[in-house]
Amino acid sequence: DGGSKARSWKWREMLRFPNISECQDLAATIERDYYSLCVKQPIGKELFRQYCWTRQDLQNCMILLSDLVGLTGTRMQPNTNKFNLRKQNIYCKNSESLIKPPKRRFTNPPRNLFCFVLRKGTFLSQEPFQQYQNSMYFERFLQWKMLERKPITKKLFRQYRLLGKGGFGEVWACQVRATGMMYACKKLDKGHVKKRRGEKLALNEKELLEEVDSRFVVNLAYAYETKHTLCMVLTMMSGGDLKFHIYNMKQKLDKHRVCFYAAEVCCGLTHLHEKSIAYRDLKPENILLDDKGHIRISDLGLAVKLSEGRLVRGMVGTVGYMAPEVISGDKYGLCVDWWGLGCLIYEMTAAKPPFKGRKENVMRQELEIRITKEQEAYDERFSNEVKNICTALLKKNPKERLGCSGSGGRDVKAHPFFQEINFRMLEAGLIEAPFKPDPRHVYCSDVQDIDEFSTVRGGVHTEKDDQFYQKFNTGSVSLSWQNEVMSCLTRPAVVQLGQE
Ligand code: ADP
Ligand code: MG
Ligand code: MG
Numbered sequence: 001d002g003g004s005k006a007r008s009w010k011w012r013e014m015l016r017f018p019n020i021s022e023c024q025d026l027a028a029t030i031e032r033d034y035y036s037l038c039v040k041q042p043i044g045k046e047l048f049r050q051y052c053w054t055r056q057d058l059q060n061c062m063i064l065l066s067d068l069v070g071l072t073g074t075r076m077q078p079n080t081n082k083f084n085l086r087k088q089n090i091y092c093k094n095s096e097s098l099i100k101p102p103k104r105r106f107t108n109p110p111r112n113l114f115c116f117v118l119r120k121g122t123f124l125s126q127e128p129f130q131q132y133q134n135s136m137y138f139e140r141f142l143q144w145k146m147l148e149r150k151p152i153t154k155k156l157f158r159q160y161r162l163l164g165k166g167g168f169g170e171v172w173a174c175q176v177r178a179t180g181m182m183y184a185c186k187k188l189d190k191g192h193v194k195k196r197r198g199e200k201l202a203l204n205e206k207e208l209l210e211e212v213d214s215r216f217v218v219n220l221a222y223a224y225e226t227k228h229t230l231c232m233v234l235t236m237m238s239g240g241d242l243k244f245h246i247y248n249m250k251q252k253l254d255k256h257r258v259c260f261y262a263a264e265v266c267c268g269l270t271h272l273h274e275k276s277i278a279y280r281d282l283k284p285e286n287i288l289l290d291d292k293g294h295i296r297i298s299d300l301g302l303a304v305k306l307s308e309g310r311l312v313r314g315m316v317g318t319v320g321y322m323a324p325e326v327i328s329g330d331k332y333g334l335c336v337d338w339w340g341l342g343c344l345i346y347e348m349t350a351a352k353p354p355f356k357g358r359k360e361n362v363m364r365q366e367l368e369i370r371i372t373k374e375q376e377a378y379d380e381r382f383s384n385e386v387k388n389i390c391t392a393l394l395k396k397n398p399k400e401r402l403g404c405s406g407s408g409g410r411d412v413k414a415h416p417f418f419q420e421i422n423f424r425m426l427e428a429g430l431i432e433a434p435f436k437p438d439p440r441h442v443y444c445s446d447v448q449d450i451d452e453f454s455t456v457r458g459g460v461h462t463e464k465d466d467q468f469y470q471k472f473n474t475g476s477v478s479l480s481w482q483n484e485v486m487s488c489l490t491r492p493a494v495v496q497l498g499q500e
Contacts, residue, residue, distance in 0.1 A: 007176075008177040008178060014177065014178035015178055017140075018143060023142040023145075023146055030142070030145070034129050037141070038132070041478060042482040042483050042486045043144045043482045043485065043486060043494060046486065047140055047141045047495065048129075050137060050494075050495055051135050051138075052124065052128060055131075061123065061124065140494075140495055144485070144494075148476050148481050151224075152222050152473075152475045153224065156176060156177055157176060157177065159173075160172065160173040160175065161173050163444075164444070168189055168192045169187040169188045169229060170187055171185065171187070172185045174233065179484050179487070181221075181487065183222075183233045183235065184234045184235070185231050187229040187230070188229060189229055190225075190228055190229060190230060190465075191228070191459060193230065195459065202230060205232070206232055208305065209234070210474075210477055212271065212300075213271075214267070215267075216271060217300075218235045218288065218297065218299075219235045220480065221233045221477055221480035222475060222476050222481075225469050235290070237288035237290050238289075238290065238291050239289030239290055239293065239443055240289055240437065240442075241286070241287060241289070242261065242284035242295070243283075243284035245284075245289070245443070246347060246348055247351065255349075255383065255386070256434050257434050258345065258386070259417065259421065260434050261295050261344075261348065262344065262348070262417075263418055263426060264296075264426065265282070265297060266413060267427055268297040269282075269297070269409065272297070272303070272337075273334045273409065275305070276305055277304070277306075278334050278336060279300070279302075280303060280304065280336055280340075281301070281321070281340075282337055283318055283340070283344070286298055286299045287344070292433055292436060293434070302316050302317065304316075306334070309333075311333045312331065312332065313330070315329065317336075319364050319367060320353055320356055322371070323340070323371075323398070324371055324396045325398055327368045327371060328372060334404075335403065335404040337403075338402060338403030339393060341412070342390050345386065345390055346376065346390045349381055349386055349390075354376040354390075355370040355371050376390070376394060378391075385415075385416050385417040385419075389415050393412075
């Protein structure tokens with residue numbers, strides 16, 4: 001657990017604002033988009049909120065908004081009624097365009113009932129937003145933005161233990177000195193990347209990670225380079241991977257945990273699919289637990305962005321987990337991931353993958369025949385619902401497969417297997433995980449087993465390499481960075497810090 005306690009004693013200095021005169025270029029070029037500046041970006045949202053509170057005429061509106069913040073994403077049960085009676089005058093006062101009161105009591109209100117208040121085209125995005133841009137709060141925002149855009153070097157981090165090893169290098173635990181935030185730093189050795197022509201892959205992974213913003217997918221916070229490595233600084237996942245939890249723990253996964261993990265993976269996939277990203281490498285190893293027991297999908301190395309409903313071809317994935325259409329060399333799309341979810345639920349339940357015995361050695365060719373031709377077997381460990389959802393997800397023909405009817409995962413979430421899951425609460429982060437990793441335990445076969453990585457030196461350094469490094473080395477990722485800073489500051493500090 002990082003936390004602000006562990007931040008450097010020099011943190012104030014590290015977060016010192018540039019003089020406002022240095023922000024002029026930024027002020028001239030920054031896109032004046034209400035949604036991005038005042039809703040999406042955490043620091044921008046906070047400063048805009050504080051600005052609005054200073055205005056007498058916006059007080060009612062702010063009271064309404066602060067009530068709504070607690071309600072979006074949750075089920076607003078009976079108190080919706082009380083709420084809209086009490087606040088009736090507020091709706092009217094700040095014009096109809098702000099919000100229309102719900103006419104009836106909802107027992108299961110649509111999630112977006114109030115969302116549009118917070119989005120484009122609402123009352124606050126007009127005159128208040130215009131005035132905000134002339135205020136000292138907006139100046140402060142620009143100063144934060146300048147800090148956000150500072151070049152990133154390895155000096156900003158402390159490095160701790162080795163967490164794992166990947167194809168192009170190692171993953172280390174690290175901590176941002178200025179904030180105390182813990183991350184996992186995935187280092188790609190430049191020599192290895194070059195020798196194995198991994199430039200495109202590395203850049204693909206980095207750019208996809210940059211785009212995702214989900215509590216169920218590992219997020220990117222920084223991308224930077226050192227002399228010999230390219231680094232991706234990712235959400236720290238200290239609870240081990242699902243492979244370890246399935247096979248190496250005395251305590252087996254019970255059906256609640258299987259259902260919970262499957263539901264979170266399902267949300268992660270839905271998020272990727274909304275961005276037209278096919279993940280393509282779903283397997284227990286790639287699902288990581290955090291210290292609270294929530295999971296995230298990690299390792300987007302094989303993921304691909306599909307352009308406008310287009311399909312792709314390519315034998316990509318891990319032997320034993322690839323969907324039949326991938327093996328057969330057909331064109332395929334997002335459906336391959338629902339197959340992957342089927343394999344995952346199966347493996348969590350049976351402690352073996354669907355087409356291979358626990359310790360069985362199978363030739364690749366034989367395994368591929370089984371996957372494309374044979375029906376998987378279900379024993380007594382599978383309840384009706386589990387068997388049912390696995391069968392539906394493991395349909396060989398993607399057209400018949402659950403999740404592939406174009407509903408964006410809604411049909412999967414509606415399956416009786418997920419009956420106990422309230423997806424809305426889950427996505428709002430309001431459900432506690434059924435199992436919390438023990439912080440004293442290292443959930444990894446043996447840290448000693450992770451060999452040190454040898455670096456590859458030499459090779460001729462070209463201009464093309466530099467171009468690639470430059471594309472990679474983009475520094476902080478806005479949302480992650482702002483979240484990190486916000487998590488170590490109190491609300492007034494967002495405005496005051498650095499003023500002395
Ligand atoms: P590769 O793409 O080269 O396979 P991975 O992204 O899978 O690399 O990372 C390699 C290993 O590092 C993983 O198996 C895991 O043990 C560890 N690891 C990766 N990402 C994280 C993370 N965010 N938090 C903790 N450990 C991680
Ligand atoms: Mg991996
Ligand atoms: Mg990878």
